[in-house]
Amino acid sequence: MNDFSHAFFGYFIAFIALGGIAWCLWLLFAQRRWLGIRPSGAPVDDTGHVWDEDLTELNNPVPRWWTWMYLLLCLFALGYLVLMPGLGMFQGVLGYTTADEVRRHQAQLAEQVKPVYARYAGMTAPEIAADPAARQIGERLFLNTCAQCHGSDARGARSFPNLTDGDWMYGGAPETIEQTITQGRHGIMPPWKGSIEPAAASDAAHYVRSLSNLAADPLKVFRGQRTYETYCVACHGVDGKGNQALGAPNLTDGTWLYGSSEATIVQTILEGRDNRMPAHDAVLTPEQIKILTAWVWGLSNPTPAANANAPH
Structure with missing residues (x-):
């Protein structure tokens, strides 16, 4: 009850709660x-x-x-508001929160499933990815936690990366994937609307398209290269292959997070992009993250055992 954006809302809720009880008591008195x-x-x-x-x-x-009965219910309501959260930012004498209850349930569940994950404690990501039982666990963790954004087939969608193609903005090593799942990512492409004119952005878009061997106007490519070298090279590199330390995408591999059309690239240049991958350290246990990491890694690094069990 104390997660209000402004203190006013806390007082407002408290006023409504106490006002309702006071109104009931007044009604009983007025109609005595x-x-x-x-x-x-x-x-x-x-x-x-x-x-x-x-x-x-x-x-x-x-x-x-x-x-x-009404009088006793009013007394009960006052007692509840003293003991439990209900008066705006006041947390109650007992200090109960549903967040604490959820954490307790999560801890109990983690303790119950601990034996399931114990067998994978000393295994590497490739070893886990090759284990059929571990892959089943990883798939279920993915479907419950990640499929909402990356899709049930892990092939992503517009602004959500495809996890099966081997193209990684931050790197595809198991420890990097684990860091991404645990801590999340915040990728920002700054807007250049105030620095680059729309015509120059169009030229830059044609140059970027040419890096991936897409159709482009040669004259625009020539002019766009100068714009690219002025504004884009710091993050995406001289050769356009990006920088995984920054999460700057490779512009030469034909993989596009938002699309490869000229209009989309111009929009990206002028308006920028702001992508967030939420951290999951408060949602999944370290053991679950380890299994999920191996499963995601195995999507673009299939093991012989995984290939043998893959649907044909």
Whole structure:
């Protein structure tokens, strides 16, 4: 309850919670005339509504137990708000949070499955990737955790890398993949709208397309090379092969994260790109990350055992 972007929302929630209880108590007090017990022999009030000629709606006081029930519920609500989180940023006397409960459940689950992962503790990524049981575990971890972005077949989509083609922005070594899964990545292509004119961006796009042997206008390629060498070479290199330390893509291999059309490349140059791979160290255990790393590595480095079990 304390993860508000502004303190106002905490006070707002607290006001609503306490205001609701106060309103119930006021309602009971304001209607106390109708909450009492009607004296014996007193005339019965009615609302004046009659149905089916003889069915009259009366206005009798509610039972006393009903009044006490509302009072006790109001007291219960106040006690709950003191003990548990519910008053905005106040966490409650007991300090309960659902986040702590989730962490406890995760710890219990990790302890339960620990024997499953123990057999892989001393194995390398290629050895794990060649193990049929480990591949099944890795595939399930991938489908539960990664498929939302990279697809169930791991071939990615627009802005989400294909994990099966052997083309890696940060490197495809097992330790690099493990670092990516554990800590995440934040890749930024800066926008050059204020420095490069659209016409020059078009020229640069043709030059970049020529690096991958795509159709390009020779005149634009000639002019675009100068633009590339001025603004792009620092990250992507003189030869356009990128820099894995920076996560700068290789522009010569025909693999495109957003597409290879001139319009798409111009948009990338002028507006930039901002890609995030979330860290999973709070979602997966180190043992699970190790298995998942080996499975992802095996997608572009198939072992003989994996090939034997692959569908034909």
